[in-house]
Amino acid sequence: MIEFRNVTKLFGSGETTVRAVDDLSFAIPPGAFWALMGPSGSGKSTVLHLIAGLTPPTGGSVLVEGRDVAKMSEAEAAALRRRRIGYILQTFNLMPFLTVGENVGMPLVLDGVNQREVDARVDEALGMVKISHRATHYPTHLSGGEQQRVAIARALIIRPAIVLADEPTGNLDRANGRTVMDLLQDVNEQLRVTVLLVTHDPVFAAYAQRILRFVDGRLEQDIPLPEKPPSNLSLVK
Amino acid sequence: MRQPHGIQYAILGMVSRHPRGVHGYALKRQCERVLGHFWQLNFGEIYRVLDRLADAGQIEHVVVDSSSPRKLYRITERGQVSLDAFILEPPTDAPRPLRQELAVKLLFAGPERLPGLLHVVEDQRRAYLEQLHRLGVHRRRLLRAAPVDSFVTSLLIDGAELAARAELAWLDDVTQKLKAKFGASA
Numbered sequence: 235m236i237e238f239r240n241v242t243k244l245f246g247s248g249e250t251t252v253r254a255v256d257d258l259s260f261a262i263p264p265g266a267f268w269a270l271m272g273p274s275g276s277g278k279s280t281v282l283h284l285i286a287g288l289t290p291p292t293g294g295s296v297l298v299e300g301r302d303v304a305k306m307s308e309a310e311a312a313a314l315r316r317r318r319i320g321y322i323l324q325t326f327n328l329m330p331f332l333t334v335g336e337n338v339g340m341p342l343v344l345d346g347v348n349q350r351e352v353d354a355r356v357d358e359a360l361g362m363v364k365i366s367h368r369a370t371h372y373p374t375h376l377s378g379g380e381q382q383r384v385a386i387a388r389a390l391i392i393r394p395a396i397v398l399a400d401e402p403t404g405n406l407d408r409a410n411g412r413t414v415m416d417l418l419q420d421v422n423e424q425l426r427v428t429v430l431l432v433t434h435d436p437v438f439a440a441y442a443q444r445i446l447r448f449v450d451g452r453l454e455q456d457i458p459l460p461e462k463p464p465s466n467l468s469l470v471k
Numbered sequence: 472m473r474q475p476h477g478i479q480y481a482i483l484g485m486v487s488r489h490p491r492g493v494h495g496y497a498l499k500r501q502c503e504r505v506l507g508h509f510w511q512l513n514f515g516e517i518y519r520v521l522d523r524l525a526d527a528g529q530i531e532h533v534v535v536d537s538s539s540p541r542k543l544y545r546i547t548e549r550g551q552v553s554l555d556a557f558i559l560e561p562p563t564d565a566p567r568p569l570r571q572e573l574a575v576k577l578l579f580a581g582p583e584r585l586p587g588l589l590h591v592v593e594d595q596r597r598a599y600l601e602q603l604h605r606l607g608v609h610r611r612r613l614l615r616a617a618p619v620d621s622f623v624t625s626l627l628i629d630g631a632e633l634a635a636r637a638e639l640a641w642l643d644d645v646t647q648k649l650k651a652k653f654g655a656s657a
Contacts, residue, residue: 419611435636436603436639437603437607439600455597457597457600459601460604460605
């Protein structure tokens with residue numbers, strides 16, 4: 235469960251103050267797949283940053299799994315990000331000097347997991363995104379679509395409760411964008427992971443169960459989409 | 472029916488895939504599978520088109536078993552010539568009319584009507600996003616089933632998605648400009 239209670243986020247001060255998020259309240263149930271849309275600067279990405287505790291709210295509170303993110307200690311907030319939240323970005327953010335397998339295993343290594351388990355879970359995560367054959371390659375040798383699948387594997391390896399995807403298809407062509415979206419949908423349906431997607435693309439937003447449309451930091455339109463039958467595509471055996 | 476011309480050839484084309492003949496019912500099922508999401512077809516309509524095609528000598532009845540009352544249809548040489556010509560002709564679809572109804576409403580836009588108009592635009596946006604959602608579900612089903620005709624259907628879905636995307640971009644533009652013109656604090 236993710237809950238926003240009258241959350242406001244201001245950047246800057248005085249006359250140059252920007253209201254990135256303006257008195258926002260909503261609750262996202264566990265296992266939901268929601269999309270956030272809206273023009274640039276409407277506050278969509280800030281919503282994700284607030285959930286991950288990357289930036290504190292100016293007013294109100296953000297609750298993740300019942301706990302106020304702003305009231306967590308530095309160590310608790312870091313643990314939340316490292317163990318519960320997978321983050322996927324438009325720019326992939328893979329480390330060029332590490333192999334695909336090492337990139338994917340990094341969150342576990344940083345969390346002190348032993349190498350044997352890291353290796354097993356890297357295999358599992360690469361298998362989920364169907365890129366096992368690239369494990370020993372370096373990211374720069376991969377296409378954009380492949381790099382984003384690696385980034386998704388890195389987000390999934392921690393077995394997150396929540397995946398935050400900020401314009402994950404922004405640097406991809408339509409076919410690769412669709413592959414990424416199909417993966418995110420499988421992650422949501424089959425692993426029961428809560429997925430929050432920020433996107434400009436209505437075709438991809440329409441994968442979600444609900445679309446929130448933001449304008450100037452405010453929720454302008456809330457669009458629930460009809461239920462759909464579960465997928466038979468098997469990602470997890 | 473928006474394009475009776477297209478329908479006629481769609482059915483003729485479906486018949487042509489069965490050199491030994493096809494039942495009306497099987498034909499209807501195939502039409503539904505390939506075109507059903509884009510054209511609403513009913514049984515009566517398909518039979519009317521079949522009758523018309525038969526009158527024009529483009530299809531014929533095949534007698535397989537004189538004891539069976541069911542009719543099989545098969546394309547004739549004349550039908551095949553007509554189909555081949557149709558496929559290479561430029562499509563007769565005119566570009567879609569500009570969004571007439573919303574445009575008419577926009578004529579009466581003013582500060583006092585702004586909230587109501589924004590609401591109308593929101594309803595339109597919702598409708599298009601729901602359509603995209605259904606198209607997405609349909610595309611995934613198609614992937615799983617992978618029938619012979621999925622190629623054409625997926626091209627049609629691509630087209631419908633691109634059209635909806637353009638419409639949604641326009642609606643965002645309308646919202647923004649309405650607010651700029653008639654007051655932002657609606």
